[in-house]
Amino acid sequence: MRRIGPGVAISALLVALVGLAAIWPGLLARADPNAVEPVDALLGPSGAHWFGTDQLGRDVYSRVVHGARVSLFIGVGATAIALLLGCLVGMLAAACGRLVDEILMQITDVLLSFPGLLLSLLVVAVLGPSSTNAAIAIGLSSAPGFARLVRGEALVIRQAGYVRTAVTFGAGRARVHLRHVLPNAFAPLLVLALLSVGAAVIAGSSLSFLGLGPRVPTAEWGSMLAQGKDFLTISWAMAVFPGLAITVTVIAINIVGRDLQRRFEGRHPGGTF
Amino acid sequence: MTPTARWLARRLALSVLVVVGAATVAFGALQIVPGDPVHVMMGGAAPSPEVYQQTRHELGYDRPLPVRYGRFLGQLLRGDLGRSYQLHRPVAEVIGSQLWPTVQLALAAFGLAFVAAAALAVATAGRRSGWRRLSSAAELVMISTPGFWVGVLLLTAFSFRLQLFPVAGGDSLEGIVLPAVTLALGLIGVFAQVMREGLERALEQPFVLSARARGTGETAVRLRHALRHALIPMVTLAGWIVGTLLGGAVLVETIFSREGLGRITATAIAGRDLPLVTGVAVVAATIFTLLNIAVDLLYRVIDPRMKEVIR
Numbered sequence: 001m002r003r004i005g006p007g008v009a010i011s012a013l014l015v016a017l018v019g020l021a022a023i024w025p026g027l028l029a030r031a032d033p034n035a036v037e038p039v040d041a042l043l044g045p046s047g048a049h050w051f052g053t054d055q056l057g058r059d060v061y062s063r064v065v066h067g068a069r070v071s072l073f074i075g076v077g078a079t080a081i082a083l084l085l086g087c088l089v090g091m092l093a094a095a096c097g098r099l100v101d102e103i104l105m106q107i108t109d110v111l112l113s114f115p116g117l118l119l120s121l122l123v124v125a126v127l128g129p130s131s132t133n134a135a136i137a138i139g140l141s142s143a144p145g146f147a148r149l150v151r152g153e154a155l156v157i158r159q160a161g162y163v164r165t166a167v168t169f170g171a172g173r174a175r176v177h178l179r180h181v182l183p184n185a186f187a188p189l190l191v192l193a194l195l196s197v198g199a200a201v202i203a204g205s206s207l208s209f210l211g212l213g214p215r216v217p218t219a220e221w222g223s224m225l226a227q228g229k230d231f232l233t234i235s236w237a238m239a240v241f242p243g244l245a246i247t248v249t250v251i252a253i254n255i256v257g258r259d260l261q262r263r264f265e266g267r268h269p270g271g272t273f
Numbered sequence: 274m275t276p277t278a279r280w281l282a283r284r285l286a287l288s289v290l291v292v293v294g295a296a297t298v299a300f301g302a303l304q305i306v307p308g309d310p311v312h313v314m315m316g317g318a319a320p321s322p323e324v325y326q327q328t329r330h331e332l333g334y335d336r337p338l339p340v341r342y343g344r345f346l347g348q349l350l351r352g353d354l355g356r357s358y359q360l361h362r363p364v365a366e367v368i369g370s371q372l373w374p375t376v377q378l379a380l381a382a383f384g385l386a387f388v389a390a391a392a393l394a395v396a397t398a399g400r401r402s403g404w405r406r407l408s409s410a411a412e413l414v415m416i417s418t419p420g421f422w423v424g425v426l427l428l429t430a431f432s433f434r435l436q437l438f439p440v441a442g443g444d445s446l447e448g449i450v451l452p453a454v455t456l457a458l459g460l461i462g463v464f465a466q467v468m469r470e471g472l473e474r475a476l477e478q479p480f481v482l483s484a485r486a487r488g489t490g491e492t493a494v495r496l497r498h499a500l501r502h503a504l505i506p507m508v509t510l511a512g513w514i515v516g517t518l519l520g521g522a523v524l525v526e527t528i529f530s531r532e533g534l535g536r537i538t539a540t541a542i543a544g545r546d547l548p549l550v551t552g553v554a555v556v557a558a559t560i561f562t563l564l565n566i567a568v569d570l571l572y573r574v575i576d577p578r579m580k581e582v583i584r
Contacts, residue, residue, distance in 0.1 A: 208525070
């Protein structure tokens with residue numbers, strides 16, 4: 001087992017902290033994120049308001065902490081949708097013979113070559129803006145990558161000795177793929193999922209930055225940044241801290257994800273012997 | 274027919290299917306969108322029944338679905354993508370007029386990212402030093418930072434504080450600097466990683482040894498001999514690059530209030546201008562299928578062994 005480096009430990013701690021902010025924001029920030037105080041509008045960082053205040057005098061620190069919930073919801077939700085859809089399509093392609101495989105992979109390749117942000121923008125254009133729809137849109141646009149990975153893993157794992165043994169003992173096609181192939185494809189899938197949470201957090205905040213995320217006054221990092229952009233001449237704090245929150249969260253997720261990736265490398269369950 | 278011509282014919286036929294498929298999906302999506310298209314076109318004003326019926330008739334919404342689908346496909350074949358609800362101009366014309374600023378921006382960003390990443394890769398490949406670790410860390414940060422935040426930061430620092438560059442718009446050379454830098458930063462991290470891996474592989478090849486034996490200096494070996502080979506994997510990335518540039522343009526053009534396809538797309542989606550959204554989708558699908566064919570074709574030219582792999 002590899003030792004856990006200090007960078008990875010700090011990153012894991014940060015991810016946990018963001019998770020805590022998403023579940024129980026009141027623990028980290030006392031102030032009401034939606035309390036309007038026009039007298040205190042557009043203040044810089046101070047002891048009373050760590051990250052300053054926005055154009056309505058709302059506490060930016062509190063809004064950043066409360067914003068973790070929507071960002072993580074979109075990130076994790078989108079990844080869950082992509083994972084589910086990817087597993088379904090990938091396993092169908094691997095299990096159902098050549099024709100199904102060819103058709104599904106053609107479609108997957110076309111979607112894979114299409115720019116992700118544009119694809120999720122188009123889906124949001126149809127579904128309408130909200131955080132749930134943002135999660136669906138981003139999930140749909142990242143599903144093709146998962147489908148490719150699942151299919152590839154399944155084709156390798158199917159050659160493994162234990163799978164052949166199961167077939168010899170009379171296990172049907174569905175049983176082989178659900179009970180033996182899918183569980184063993186899980187390690188690389190989990191790594192991709194973790195890395196894709198980071199990408200989905202960025203994609204989600206991009207959508208809300210463009211005004212296609214949750215409705216106001218919901219605190220969300222992307223839309224906070226978009227508002228901050230309009231007051232750059234007066235206050236830099238409003239635009240800087242939400243962006244910092246996104247960046248730090250995604251870097252932490254990526255560092256933990258890459259560390260896991262290195263751990264799983266070379267320990268492939270598909271190896272025959 | 275030569276095998277390559279047959280392969281090309283098959284791929285082109287397939288790509289027509291893909292584009293028609295994408296257009297059909299877009300058409301289908303238009304049908305299930307909640308809200309009456311006539312109301313969207315009227316921009317929220319309540320029309321009188323006569324005007325309503327007339328607009329409905331002009332848009333063709335009083336006809337059955339198969340007829341509308343047939344008409345849609347017929348128009349598509351003639352390059353007619355319909356009329357924009359908001360701009361009241363043909364969609365094809367709007368896209369055509371907005372294409373060039375975005376291409377300009379994308380080319381500038383690509384050039385910038387390419388040069389920066391090549392310099393990083395040449396300087397750090399195969400060298401286990403502090404510099405390399407620093408550049409790896411920088412790449413991670415660049416990949417994890419949302420481009421729109423970088424854009425806003427650059428805007429704060431260089432336009433509002435230092436007042437070096439215009440705050441918005443600007444077709445001048447100065448106007449394109451900050452948007453191009455913002456767009457390029459998202460690419461440099463990935464470019465540098467790919468080029469460095471390619472360089473490290475190339476530096477182990479016999480031709481590098483022979484160049485060194487002739488007394489060629491290390492920098493010249495890297496720039497003149499190894500870098501060329503390190504660029505081949507970049508061809509594979511072409512689709513991803515154009516996709517990232519196009520997607521990034523939506524954000525960057527919005528931040529810097531620049532004209533272009535990205536900004537038009539963002540406003541069309543926010544304003545539910547569905548013909549324009551469909552038009553952008555169809556054009557993008559066409560660009561990407563053609564691009565994929567071009568990439569595979571290029572691979573067959575670069576490396577004839579690929580003929581066996583890419584069918």
